[in-house]
Amino acid sequence: MAVYTQVSAEVLAAFLTRYDVGELVSAKGIAEGVENSNFLVETTRDRFILTLYEKRVAAADLPFFMALLDHLDAKGLPVPPAIKDRDGIEIQELEGRPACLIRFMPGVSLSHPTPAQALAAGSAMGEMHRAVADFAPTRENSMGVDTWRPLLDRCGRSLDQIAPGLYDDLAAALDHVEARWPRDTLDRVAIHADLFPDNVLMLGDTVTSLIDFYFACTDIRVYDLAVMHGAWAFDGAGRNYDAAVGEALIRGYERHFPLSAEERGLFATLASGACIRFALSRAWDWLNTPPDALVMRKDPLAYMRRLGHYHPALAMRVA
Structure with a gap:
């Protein structure tokens, strides 16, 4: 907002x-x-x-x-x-x-979710995905995998103003993820695509609302969970992974959709793609947000740090 x-x-x-x-x-x-x-x-x-x-x-x-x-x-x-x-x-x-x-919906968004809250939120996402089984309208993902390369090109070498070598690091990570991205094999439904902790309102350990559906689209169902995992299971700077929170999210989701062997095998690739997507969109905003806007810019490097968790070979040079 x-x-x-x-x-x-x-x-x-x-x-x-x-x-x-x-x-x-x-x-x-x-x-x-x-x-x-x-x-x-x-x-x-x-x-x-x-x-x-x-x-x-x-x-x-x-x-x-x-x-x-x-x-x-x-x-x-x-x-x-x-x-x-x-x-x-x-x-x-x-x-x-x-x-x-x-x-207006009651509840507060979280800054430091607990495993119990992550369990409830993961279950809420699974419930949402089950509810859209008969939702007919479709929308292409405006920030999907095919948009990342063009956005990288639009940012260009200006990315290196944020951190030295950021353009090359993102380009190498994108090469890796694009080559492994599942195009046709996984279930596709209407997804939220942006279910960060601040888009889930809670009272205690109870979800009171899922909000801000303005990136919702038709895409890989488990990609939605991968986006959520990267948003919930790390501290804000992306340096520290909370395994209890990450595992609770998946357990909650699996109350409705147990992950298949293929989905588990591709989860790191989907999560790495989510890291690239948010690093790029945050970088674009960082470089282009009007100086007089009442808005908080978000650190793109926080998602570069997360990337190294999902694929250590893609660990970036940012500290």
Whole structure:
């Protein structure tokens, strides 16, 4: 989450009249993250999240995201669907951006998940994957394996401004992963593709919501677990691996989908690909985030360090 586009109280109050949600009491920008402009909105009736979709989220993709959230909500999963206005419309326009008013969900995101919390979160991902078995819409992964090489090329040697030799290290890692990537053999479903700890809300050891589905797409099911594993099982800097958390995630997931021998054999490759994906997207943001944006840039080197855990031969030169 972030704030790129400001919304005045007067404009927001007028926007809320489209809905049956009461009158505006307060609104506060949410600074975490890098993707969209988000506000916590309180009305005389309830609290909501207002999201304005910025350049990385294409307006044409929003119907897929909203349909997926509606589908999961109908299945009883803890997700935050968009609120429909009085005309039944979910996707609006505000300050020249596509916008949605979204149900507020209770709970807090985690900075240091415990094994018990990881077990619950892994199970929630497995439950989500089971719930999408009959979800028909599809969307290509806009940050999938075929996009990593072009993004590396766009970043170019500017990567070496972040760390000396980063371009060459990423290029070598990508060569390795692309040659081993499973193209056709593993199960593909609608996945979250970004289920970091801050995208899971919890109360104690109970998952209260899965949020921020704006990278959701159709891709390898176990790749979703690999993304989650890399996000949950390391400290923020990517230096220390917590085996208890990593193993608990997989155990929780296997309550719904026991991993096959092929999936286990390819897990390190999928997780290495996830490391490359997030190192590259973070590097791009690091190099291109507007200096006046209310946003926290994330360290791309933290994912280069994780890469060495999954494939020691690909250990990078970053400290």
